[in-house]
Amino acid sequence: MGLFKKLLAAYFRCWRPHVGKSPADAARDFCVPSLNGAFLTRLVTIIIAGFLVFNYLLRPCFIKGGSMEPTYPRLGFDFCWRGQYWFSQPKRGDIVIIRFTRNTLLLKRIVALPGETVEFRQGRLFINGRLLYEPYVKYECDWNLPPRRVKPGHYYAVGDNRSMSISRQKFGQFRKKRIYGGPLW
Amino acid sequence: MVKLIKYLVIIAALCVAGVFIWKHFFGKSEVEIIKEQIYSLASEASKKAGESIPSAIIHAKTVENFFTDPCYINVGTQMFSGKYSQIQIGASCMRYRQMFKQIKFTAHDLEVNLTGTGTATAFLTAELRGITRSGRNINAFRELECSFVFHKDKWLISKVNIRRIIEK
Known part of the structure; x- marks a missing residue:
């Protein structure tokens, strides 16, 4: 259970990359994101969610x-x-x-x-x-x-x-x- | 961590065992058997590139065994519609398959209803994707209604009709 909670916490942290950064740094990272694990996790999530929504809910x-x-x-x-x-x-x-x-x-x-x-x-x-x-x-x-x-x-x-x-x-x-x-x- | 993996493995094994027991003891329903017949027919009627003549003959022979003798086919054109014996179905199948380098038949949206003792009706969308001998790509869909009868321990197709999706 502990492992599951850790994984879930890590996943939600991927969606808050701006935490602890200055607004300028956060804006720069938003426009030109670095290809790290968090970015790839967000990208994969969006692709899967988009596929599911636009194929099965809103075509x-x-x-x-x-x-x-x-x-x-x-x-x-x-x-x-x-x-x-x-x-x-x-x-x-x-x-x-x-x-x-x-x-x-x-x-x-x-x-x-x-x-x-x-x-x-x-x-x-x-x-x-x-x-x-x-x-x-x-x-x-x-x-x-x-x-x-x-x-x-x-x-x-x-x-x-x-x-x-x-x-x-x-x-x-x-x-x-x-x-x-x-x-x- | 090791404990978690152990529990996951045990749960997965129990799930697999449960599905196996369910399938084995409760068996397949008639509807599932008919669906499998249709998928098998589509598979047998399909043709891969480079298929040999003996293989084509075997496929055609197998296809004819999915139908009753005689079988009534109404596909909207005089040329292909009529009463067919099993041998005629096999011969037609052989002839039409030879017109293609490769064909793939797929059954979609399959719905089977048991209409009485030993009879059933299946509604499906039949898709044909193929390449003719002249290199033309074909992709066609037809809505079909197939009537089944239970004969000699098998569900066989006795009638095939084109179904209109939207009818004035």
Whole structure:
């Protein structure tokens, strides 16, 4: 136990290299650190922490397509917060990131929940036969899609930009397991 | 210090023994067996550079034994979809593997559900990475749904369907 405490104390000392130094020396050491054990320990810790955070918690994403304009403009940047649904369930109106293939994510908005019926009539979205109020859809849409039921364990998601042809946009129902996370902002 | 190392070694040994006992006495579940089947199939279907013809024949023969006779394959194209016997699967496997200098099949996101007595369904993302004979790099993904049946003490694939991730 004594050894463990010593190791822990030594590790935390690596993060306080300025202790016992003048401000000028501390600033110089910060800008031009010497390659000692403490520096390497801090570097390795930051690399590991960065890898874990940006791979498993906050994945950086570049938005390539325009299917969520104007809410998310093309060529934008965001982080995918993986913990979005760790303690809650997806609900209508949520913007989610769907894992399409191993390297491709889709950014869409959930419009229908499991068991509901989805239909497009002249560009207007009907859920269970009732028109859905969608203030986020800013562009003209002329989509027509016969009614279909969302399967159990599935959600229905569509992009906000429906000015493109219905065949060009990837949208529809997907399994809940496919939800990768949600945009951080 | 010596005492600490001794305690660590004893704890590690107990952990290893516990895992071994658990695996030995409680065995593998059917789901784990099916997962291993899929990983084995991916491994057998893969091809390393410089593989000899006899080795290719053995791999193709091994691959056909993962499927029922007949097996139904629907991969979205007329050319590759249809009803296949085990021999046809082996022959197709041999033929398509020969088009590549090397291929690696990997199964990701594997999810297996037991749907009844002696039947199961597996959902997976199949990845193919390879180099064709003409030197072209191929990297493709497909979402697959495989139906399994328990036949002659083995889980065999009876149906393969392409699965749409997002369906209008």
